[in-house]
Amino acid sequence: MTTLGDKAQGTPEVELANQLTGSVYEVATDELVSADDLTPEGDFPQYGDFLPVHEYSPVDNTDRGETHIEVPAALAEWLVEEVLPENRVSKFRVVSHQKVDGEHRFDCETVESPAGES
Numbered sequence: 416m417t418t419l420g421d422k423a424q425g426t427p428e429v430e431l432a433n434q435l436t437g438s439v440y441e442v443a444t445d446e447l448v449s450a451d452d453l454t455p456e457g458d459f460p461q462y463g464d465f466l467p468v469h470e471y472s473p474v475d476n477t478d479r480g481e482t483h484i485e486v487p488a489a490l491a492e493w494l495v496e497e498v499l500p501e502n503r504v505s506k507f508r509v510v511s512h513q514k515v516d517g518e519h520r521f522d523c524e525t526v527e528s529p530a531g532e533s
Contacts, residue, residue, distance in 0.1 A: 427453055428482035429460055430470075432519050435484060435509040439471040439526050442498055442505050447486060460485070466494075473508065487519040497525055 447464040454460065465483035472479060486494070490509075498507055506526040513520045 428480070429453070429465060430482055430484045431460070432485045432487050432490065432521075433512055433514070435490075435521075436512050437473055437508070438479070439473050439476070439506055439508050440468040440484060441471065442466065442468055442494065442507070445494075445499055448483060453483060471506070489519045490521050490523070493521060493523050497523070 444467060447466055450460045450463050450465065453465055463485050466486045467481060467483050470479040470482045471477065494507070498505065507523055508526050509521055509523050511522040
């Protein structure tokens with residue numbers, strides 16, 4: 416039998432597409448993790464692809480730790496065009512998110528690292 420403590424400790428941090436607005440995320444890899452590989456069968460999330468990232472506070476740039484963000488096709492396209500080429504920038508922020516006719520739409524921007532950070 417699984418206890419609440421087991422469940423709480425065993426669940427990775429996950430943010431769904433509709434929760435991404437505001438925070439700053441740093442991409443470390445372009446390899447996605449499927450929901451099947453992220454959690455045991457039947458646990459949340461049950462479907463989707465997730466990108467491991469570091470989350471930062473948009474206010475003071477405090478590192479909030481590692482999390483996995485859901486990556487619908489529209490966000491993946493933006494990341495491939497704006498963030499991944501030649502690693503010119505690795506941080507980004509989702510400014511707004513909408514779901515229109517079942518499709519995700521994102522307004523994103525790249526974020527410069529403060530001086531002295533890599």
